[in-house]
Amino acid sequence: MFGETDKIKIRQALQADLTPHRYRHVLGVAAAACRLATRYGYDKDRAEVAGLLHDAAKQIPLTEMQALARASFGNSLASEIMASDNLLHGYAAVTIARERFGIVDEEVLAALAHHTTGALQMGVLEKIIFLADYIEVNRDFEGVQKLRMLAEKDLDTAVLAGYDSTLQHLITAQQHIYVGTVANRNALLQRMQERKRRAEV
Numbered sequence: 011m012f013g014e015t016d017k018i019k020i021r022q023a024l025q026a027d028l029t030p031h032r033y034r035h036v037l038g039v040a041a042a043a044c045r046l047a048t049r050y051g052y053d054k055d056r057a058e059v060a061g062l063l064h065d066a067a068k069q070i071p072l073t074e075m076q077a078l079a080r081a082s083f084g085n086s087l088a089s090e091i092m093a094s095d096n097l098l099h100g101y102a103a104v105t106i107a108r109e110r111f112g113i114v115d116e117e118v119l120a121a122l123a124h125h126t127t128g129a130l131q132m133g134v135l136e137k138i139i140f141l142a143d144y145i146e147v148n149r150d151f152e153g154v155q156k157l158r159m160l161a162e163k164d165l166d167t168a169v170l171a172g173y174d175s176t177l178q179h180l181i182t183a184q185q186h187i188y189v190g191t192v193a194n195r196n197a198l199l200q201r202m203q204e205r206k207r208r209a210e211v
């Protein structure tokens with residue numbers, strides 16, 4: 011479990027390492043994660059720590075990110091993830107959390123790893139951090155208000171809308187799409203549809 015001292019130590023380290031803009035975003039994600047934890051009955055301290063650390067590797071050069079990710083995941087990550095700082099920084103943050111801050115909480119570590127790509131199956135904290143990253147107070151993009159509203163109503167519906175928003179953005183910007191995200195989005199959609207069908211019979 012995490013106490014105030016742990017959180018202060020993490021905040022100080024991040025403030026020293028990140029740009030003011032990135033640090034503000036990190037504080038926003040931690041605050042949004044706390045609110046979602048309260049809403050969905052999850053431990054607030056664990057949500058706050060995961061929110062604080064999700065971008066701990068964001069400003070590290072790609073080659074260092076790759077070494078950090080290898081320290082926790084070996085050669086198990088898709089080559090597309092390994093080649094992109096956008097996709098890799100969450101996986102690299104796992105090693106920073108473990109080695110620099112002594113974090114062993116598997117749910118916190120999974121939430122860091124999957125906050126950009128999502129995963130085929132995500133637990134509550136993974137969903138909270140994935141969403142908090144979109145809806146934190148400093149974010150301003152088309153559709154953010156709808157995402158904030160959905161996040162209050164239903165976690166899965168909001169995560170699905172988060173995936174869709176990123177995919178739509180990448181298509182509009184004519185950017186490469188890592189297909190793992192599409193598979194993760196489809197797996198969630200299928201589980202939601204099965205749950206709905208079961209509720210109807």
Ligand SMILES: Nc1ncnc2c1ncn2[C@@H]1O[C@H](COP(=O)(O)OP(=O)(O)O)[C@@H](O)[C@H]1O
Nearest residue numbers: 065096097125126127143176186187188189191
């Ligand atoms: N499937 C994907 N394929 C390619 N780029 C992606 C994919 N998913 C997310 N991204 C991009 O990765 C970047 C980092 O996203 P994210 O980690 O959610 O934000 P942040 O690091 O600001 O918290 C964004 O520019 C996003 O568009």
